[in-house]
Amino acid sequence: MGKSYREELVGVFGDPVDENPTVVVAQKAFETLGIPYRYLTINVHPEALPAALEGLKAMNFKGMHLTIPHKVAAIPYLDSISEEAAIMGAVNTIVNQNGKLRGENTDGKGFMASVVNAGIDVTGKKVTMLGAGGAARAIAVELARAGIGELVIINRSEARGKGLVETLESHFSDLKVVYRCWDHTMTIDEDTAILVNTTDIGLYPNVDARPDIVFDSIHDRMIVCDVIPNHPHTQLLKEAEKRQAKTIDGLGMLINQCVESIRYWTGETADAEVMKEALAEEYGISVHY
Numbered sequence: 001m002g003k004s005y006r007e008e009l010v011g012v013f014g015d016p017v018d019e020n021p022t023v024v025v026a027q028k029a030f031e032t033l034g035i036p037y038r039y040l041t042i043n044v045h046p047e048a049l050p051a052a053l054e055g056l057k058a059m060n061f062k063g064m065h066l067t068i069p070h071k072v073a074a075i076p077y078l079d080s081i082s083e084e085a086a087i088m089g090a091v092n093t094i095v096n097q098n099g100k101l102r103g104e105n106t107d108g109k110g111f112m113a114s115v116v117n118a119g120i121d122v123t124g125k126k127v128t129m130l131g132a133g134g135a136a137r138a139i140a141v142e143l144a145r146a147g148i149g150e151l152v153i154i155n156r157s158e159a160r161g162k163g164l165v166e167t168l169e170s171h172f173s174d175l176k177v178v179y180r181c182w183d184h185t186m187t188i189d190e191d192t193a194i195l196v197n198t199t200d201i202g203l204y205p206n207v208d209a210r211p212d213i214v215f216d217s218i219h220d221r222m223i224v225c226d227v228i229p230n231h232p233h234t235q236l237l238k239e240a241e242k243r244q245a246k247t248i249d250g251l252g253m254l255i256n257q258c259v260e261s262i263r264y265w266t267g268e269t270a271d272a273e274v275m276k277e278a279l280a281e282e283y284g285i286s287v288h289y
């Protein structure tokens with residue numbers, strides 16, 4: 001008598017979403033914290049997003065992660081949005097505050113934590129970023145906040161690339177930002193300290209896909225980061241390793257952004273170490289976070 005069989009609900013909306021491994025780390029974190037939370041991986045088609053967001057309120061979800069293609073599209077349907085998420089123009093974490101949905105963004109913080117944990121100081125550095133979508137916007141804002149010296153944004157769509165440049169210039173007046181149109185095989189500037197792939201090139205099932213860049217322009221003084229979580233050992237990282245560059249995969253970002261989201265949903269600090277072990281076991285590889 002008195003035992004509660006109800007669980008607090010959180011999860012992720014995406015399309016596609018089947019191969020998103022966040023449930024592995026989130027569920028492990030809840031288990032370790034000893035709290036009755038359930039993380040659900042839910043496929044929501046773009047046209048169903050407004051109804052799905054309403055459903056969060058109806059079913060008392062504590063919150064939700066958003067991934068492709070919902071991070072920008074969800075914003076008009078939220079009741080409020082944090083200042084950072086507003087600058088980024090993308091939300092990856094929804095928090096249900098007594099029936100009101102608030103948008104936050106933990107992607108960039110997760111990325112920065114994985115870079116800092118790898119012992120890298122980004123201050124004053126030149127960063128080249130492939131892509132200008134939701135993940136790119138989150139990462140670019142956090143890199144700018146951390147005081148990088150210069151950012152080169154390489155993107156196919158000029159509107160998205162230039163849009164991100166304008167956002168950064170209006171909020172970070174000291175930062176030098178350049179856009180280059182990705183309409184040919186791109187050479188990475190030799191003085192790039194950090195190269196970041198923020199596109200979905202290489203994401204499962206397209207694991208053999210590789211960004212259209214001159215791989216020989218990567219060298220051993222570069223740090224090459226990829227946001228792809230599945231499979232994390234991307235063709236880009238393999239090419240970077242061949243050239244003795246230091247590499248950082250997308251799993252550290254995944255773990256650290258999840259720690260931040262769990263803090264919003266539960267008020268608790270999840271144990272990144274056990275989350276790392278859960279992922280390492282899932283993929284049969286060693287994971288740095």
Ligand code: NDP
Nearest residue numbers: 131132133134135156157160199200203227229250253254
């Ligand atoms: P978006 O759809 O917002 O952006 C996708 C970006 O990729 C755009 O800049 C798009 O360019 C570019 N792109 C896609 N395909 C190609 C291609 N063939 N050639 C060149 N550019 C291409 O997606 P998100 O930013 O939300 O997500 C991107 C990736 O980041 C996903 O793989 C996701 O899994 C990963 N991610 C990982 C996280 C982690 O924790 N590790 C967290 C968040 C995201 P264009 O503008 O020209 O269309």
